[in-house]
Amino acid sequence: MQMPVLSVSVHIAGLDEELRKGLSEALRALSCRESSCPQSAQIVFCDWNPAEFTRRLAEFGGKPIVVVSRAGEVAIWLDALEAGAADYCAPPFEPTQIRWILDALIERRSRSAAA
Numbered sequence: 399m400q401m402p403v404l405s406v407s408v409h410i411a412g413l414d415e416e417l418r419k420g421l422s423e424a425l426r427a428l429s430c431r432e433s434s435c436p437q438s439a440q441i442v443f444c445d446w447n448p449a450e451f452t453r454r455l456a457e458f459g460g461k462p463i464v465v466v467s468r469a470g471e472v473a474i475w476l477d478a479l480e481a482g483a484a485d486y487c488a489p490p491f492e493p494t495q496i497r498w499i500l501d502a503l504i505e506r507r508s509r510s511a512a513a
Contacts, residue, residue, distance in 0.1 A: 406500055407431045409439035411454070412447065413466055417489065421466060424491035428500070436461065441484075441503055446474060451481045462503045 408430050410418055421443060425432065433439040442458045446465045454463065462484035467474060470488040478486050484506075485499050 407433045407439045409433045409436040409442045411442060412445040417466055420489050420491045424493045424496045427493040428497055446478050455482050464499055
């Protein structure tokens with residue numbers, strides 16, 4: 399069964415080629431649009447770099463940031479969320495997993511805009 403198309407623009411920053419490729423494939427399966435410019439994207443996916451994360455929050459203009467890491471450790475996930483990440487994901491990137499993340503972020507933004 400094919401998943402419904404998402405009309406979401408995403409930006410991917412700082413991932414190594416292997417992670418980027420896997421994530422891009424999952425995003426394409428959902429018909430998401432990849433943007434080369436974070437300012438024009440609705441959601442940003444980036445690597446976890448604790449030393450640079452605060453700068454990235456400012457750089458990406460308050461857009462939801464999903465941290466991507468090979469490490470599926472709970473401590474890293476919690477550190478990223480405490481630093482301000484909207485969510486966290488690790489490979490293998492399944493379209494269903496990415497869809498859950500995107501749906502939750504879109505719903506959160508819609509509720510915030512309505513409030």
